[in-house]
């Protein structure tokens with residue numbers, strides 16, 4: 001089985017397996033540990049050719065899920081490693097080939113179904129506590145609501161729905177609630193997991209005809225926390241089961257806490273009754289950070305890290321320049337701290353600029369979807385409002401598709417985020433636009449020229 005590789009040159013295999021390791025690292029950094037272990041960890045590199053790889057999944061379900069949710073990102077990451085074609089397959093694990101495949105550890109062996117009633121609870125991050133959460137204007141409502149739920153012996157609002165963009169502290173708040181309840185009232189059964197894991201468990205239960213155990217398990221908890229609920233959209237059976245579980249728990253007056261990347265009413269791909277149900281309790285949004293909050297977070301992190309001698313100027317500089325999200329802000333600080341630690345240099349503004357050169361450049365160059373819409377509208381002589389309007393005539397639809405395509409290419413926004421910026425369109429509409437333009441570019445040279453020109457204008 002080790003001979004699966006179609007490339008014979010040994011060094012090429014080694015290159016591709018380290019490329020695969022890099023791709024996996026990026027996926028983990030981008031999507032977080034929970035998502036990574038559910039979906040990416042079980043994948044392995046089954047075949048590797050000069051510019052083509054086959055990535056295998058252990059089951060059809062996992063493969064389909066990857067194909068419908070993550071294939072674009074997977075393709076992009078492979079492309080950045082010089083691999084043009086990525087095929088997704090379903091395949092047994094190769095018996096031995098440690099250089100290429102890493103046996104997934106997070107995944108339990110499929111022949112046992114006992115875990116449907118066992119360990120569904122995702123691990124809590126020990127750093128994510130109320131004490132380490134910095135409160136500012138953008139997150140004060142979400143914080144207050146989280147604290148109330150954590151400290152209340154009764155159920156103050158059901159559900160608590162926390163929503164906001166990536167890296168703004170939603171998971172942190174949820175873990176903080178779970179830690180607090182676990183410590184203050186250990187008898188209460190708290191279950192925290194990602195929506196993807198919930199679905200994964202449910203599908204497993206279906207497969208092993210163990211749905212009863214699944215139902216019992218979820219319906220016996222006192223506090224149920226589901227992170228990143230937007231991933232439940234689309235799957236009818238799991239939505240249905242989620243709704244049943246939800247209703248059963250609410251009826252028994254158990255606390256439910258949910259996070260999502262957008263408000264309940266904007267959760268497209270979710271049934272109407274589900275959306276309205278999710279909005280019944282308290283809906284609290286976490287806004288993008290402002291300068292004060294970023295500075296406060298950095299100061300707290302420095303204090304926690306025990307590092308001394310980080311000049312305020314450096315923290316101010318970082319708060320000004322890294323505005324995207326808290327995760328990146330933390331990452332930047334950690335890099336500076338690690339660097340100074342390793343080479344024994346004191347931290348200064350110059351040193352920070354040097355260490356973060358590439359990161360800062362990427363932040364500067366960051367093109368916004370608004371820029372793209374404006375440029376494209378100007379170029380095609382349509383109104384900016386038509387980027388958001390429901391009008392479908394070719395004269396506006398095509399430029400809109402071009403803008404969606406550029407947004408996917410030039411920004412790090414996800415398909416749903418892009419859709420939202422285009423008048424609340426569905427992520428499938430964006431996906432369709434991207435494919436359409438890719439297709440057209442190959443045959444329509446004037447369109448292809450337009451796109452190149454727009455790209456140059458946007459980058460310059």
Ligand code: ADP
Nearest residue numbers: 132133134166167168169170171172297326327
């Ligand atoms: P989300 O779930 O919203 O994508 P996370 O909760 O994973 O974001 O937060 C990303 C990182 O930023 C985590 O390391 C978290 O501790 C940190 N973070 C976010 N907001 C705050 C805050 N207000 N105070 C301290 N740390 C924060």
Ligand code: MG
Nearest residue numbers: 170171172227
């Ligand atoms: Mg999160």
